Amino acid sequence: MNLSNKSLRDLPKNVVVPSYDRTKLQTRIVHLGFGAFHRAHQAVYADILASEYGSNWGYCEVNLIGGEQQISDLNTQDLLYSVAEMASEGWSGRVVGVVRRAIHGEVDGINSVLEAMAQPEIAIVSITITEKGYCYQPATGTLIEDHPLIQHDIANPSMPKSAPGAIVQALRLRRDRNLPAFSVMSCDNMPENGHVTRNVVLALARIQDAQLANWIETNVSFPSTMVDRIVPAVTPETLEKITQQLGGIHDPAGVACEPFRQWVIEDNFVNGRPEWEKAGAELVEDVLPFEEMKLRMLNGSHSFLAYLGYLAGYQHINDCMQDDNYATAARHLMLSEQAPTLRTQGVDLEAYADSLLNRYRNTALKHRTWQIAMDGTQKLPQRMLDSVRYHLAHNSRFDCLALGIAAWMRYVGGIDEQGQSIEVSDPLLEQLKALVAASKEGAERVKALLSLEVVFGKELPQNTRFVTVVTEAYLQLLQSGAKQSVALLLKQ
Numbered sequence: 001m002n003l004s005n006k007s008l009r010d011l012p013k014n015v016v017v018p019s020y021d022r023t024k025l026q027t028r029i030v031h032l033g034f035g036a037f038h039r040a041h042q043a044v045y046a047d048i049l050a051s052e053y054g055s056n057w058g059y060c061e062v063n064l065i066g067g068e069q070q071i072s073d074l075n076t077q078d079l080l081y082s083v084a085e086m087a088s089e090g091w092s093g094r095v096v097g098v099v100r101r102a103i104h105g106e107v108d109g110i111n112s113v114l115e116a117m118a119q120p121e122i123a124i125v126s127i128t129i130t131e132k133g134y135c136y137q138p139a140t141g142t143l144i145e146d147h148p149l150i151q152h153d154i155a156n157p158s159m160p161k162s163a164p165g166a167i168v169q170a171l172r173l174r175r176d177r178n179l180p181a182f183s184v185m186s187c188d189n190m191p192e193n194g195h196v197t198r199n200v201v202l203a204l205a206r207i208q209d210a211q212l213a214n215w216i217e218t219n220v221s222f223p224s225t226m227v228d229r230i231v232p233a234v235t236p237e238t239l240e241k242i243t244q245q246l247g248g249i250h251d252p253a254g255v256a257c258e259p260f261r262q263w264v265i266e267d268n269f270v271n272g273r274p275e276w277e278k279a280g281a282e283l284v285e286d287v288l289p290f291e292e293m294k295l296r297m298l299n300g301s302h303s304f305l306a307y308l309g310y311l312a313g314y315q316h317i318n319d320c321m322q323d324d325n326y327a328t329a330a331r332h333l334m335l336s337e338q339a340p341t342l343r344t345q346g347v348d349l350e351a352y353a354d355s356l357l358n359r360y361r362n363t364a365l366k367h368r369t370w371q372i373a374m375d376g377t378q379k380l381p382q383r384m385l386d387s388v389r390y391h392l393a394h395n396s397r398f399d400c401l402a403l404g405i406a407a408w409m410r411y412v413g414g415i416d417e418q419g420q421s422i423e424v425s426d427p428l429l430e431q432l433k434a435l436v437a438a439s440k441e442g443a444e445r446v447k448a449l450l451s452l453e454v455v456f457g458k459e460l461p462q463n464t465r466f467v468t469v470v471t472e473a474y475l476q477l478l479q480s481g482a483k484q485s486v487a488l489l490l491k492q
């Protein structure tokens with residue numbers, strides 16, 4: 001039997017189920033990107049608000065590209081799904097009931113998505129579409145105008161395919177119907193994610209219709225957020241565990257995550273918002289210091305472990321943690337190479353680093369290094385390169401960051417240390433492959449990959465110190481392999 005309204009009563013008593021009247025919820029948020037993360041993060045906050053504080057904020061869930069199955073699963077089970085919080089010592093389960101509608105842009109047609117976003121009661125459009133969904137240049141934060149999806153949306157503004165295109169068109173409908181605007185809240189792992197979203201939306205609107213762009217500029221807010229909860233991609237083993245947890249009831253839309261969750265939100269909403277603070281979120285004026293802390297210390301060390309771990313044959317983050325050299329190097333990266341670059345005040349960064357390492361040790365999560373290694377071209381700038389710029393300016397050392405960048409280069413070379421091919425997944429895969437194919441292994445390969453301006457920008461590849469340190473790290477990796485290179489780091 002699958003999860004549904006009917007099967008709720010058959011669940012084990014320790015699974016939290018919606019205690020509120022779901023029919024009284026109003027659909028006030030459209031969320032683009034019903035992936036694993038949203039299910040275990042923003043939707044859980046809304047569920048806590050509904051069950052414990054009488055909130056009536058409900059969601060319309062949308063997938064624009066990919067994720068057809070999740071939308072279909074949700075629709076066949078009365079828009080219910082479960083979240084399993086997994087700790088090494090046990091788990092707890094919750095059925096989330098705040099979803100009121102679920103649609104897919106390609107299956108149901110983009111018009112149903114646009115109409116959902118144009119409903120008068122919609123106050124917020126929130127987004128978790130991965131970094132590549134913004135169609136932006138990670139090095140500069142600006143719209144890639146010749147991106148195929150953006151080119152499509154410029155030619156067909158009323159039938160958009162990209163997320164920025166859907167937002168612009170929905171806002172056009174609201175303006176034409178004299179409806180108030182909504183706030184657009186990115187929950188993706190980018191620094192100043194609100195600014196990035198604003199940049200791409202306004203740039204696209206300006207190409208299409210300057211007056212609409214002005215209206216958006218005046219009426220729409222783009223709050224930035226720092227989001228944190230480790231939510232690995234769902235595997236058949238995860239679903240098997242969830243079935244056990246639900247006492248034999250299946251939930252293909254279920255997701256497993258760590259117990260920890262954090263959400264820092266810029267309090268800047270034009271049309272109201274849920275009282276997220278009641279469920280533990282922090283509403284602040286300036287999110288950037290929090291975002292930078294999380295992106296550099298958590299995500300930076302995650303990517304470091306992902307590339308060096310994958311090359312060493314460690315499948316999961318918790319496997320990397322079993323290797324003392326990896327754990328020590330990750331801590332060194334966080335505290336000696338990332339923490340000094342931060343503007344965060346009033347946070348004990350040493351305690352933060354140790355809490356991150358503890359979270360990485362969670363043996364119940366099985367977070368694959370391959371998953372974190374994905375989309376490196378979209379992640380390196382905010383996770384590693386911004387800090388490198390700080391060290392170049394301050395003439396301080398950045399050996400761990402350099403080894404992390406070199407390990408990414410080794411990884412996108414496509415062959416692992418055992419000579420097996422690596423399934424590299426990245427929106428710039430074709431460019432990566434061409435650069436790899438055209439360069440000789442060694443220093444030449446480093447130079448070729450550094451020429452990717454959307455990742456490294458213009459100045460870094462011209463900085464002799466940067467090029468030298470990364471090249472040395474790369475040659476070290478080739479010569480000694482990942483495990484040994486990490487061990488050697490600690491001897492320097």
Ligand code: NAI
Nearest residue numbers: 033034035036037063065066067129130133188189230231
């Ligand atoms: P996922 O793979 O489960 O879901 C990705 C979602 O993005 C799907 O809904 C898919 O339809 C949508 N999508 C993919 N490409 C798109 C495109 N070009 N245009 C529009 N939509 C697109 O991934 P997951 O775990 O939900 O993560 C999504 C993002 O959430 C991450 O990239 C990150 O920025 C953020 N995040 C994830 C965390 C995690 O631990 N999983 C934690 C913190 C933030």
Ligand code: CS2
Nearest residue numbers: 227228229230231299302372
């Ligand atoms: C990870 C993040 O996949 C990745 O790149 O680094 O998704 C990480 O799990 C989250 O940001 C934790 O909040």
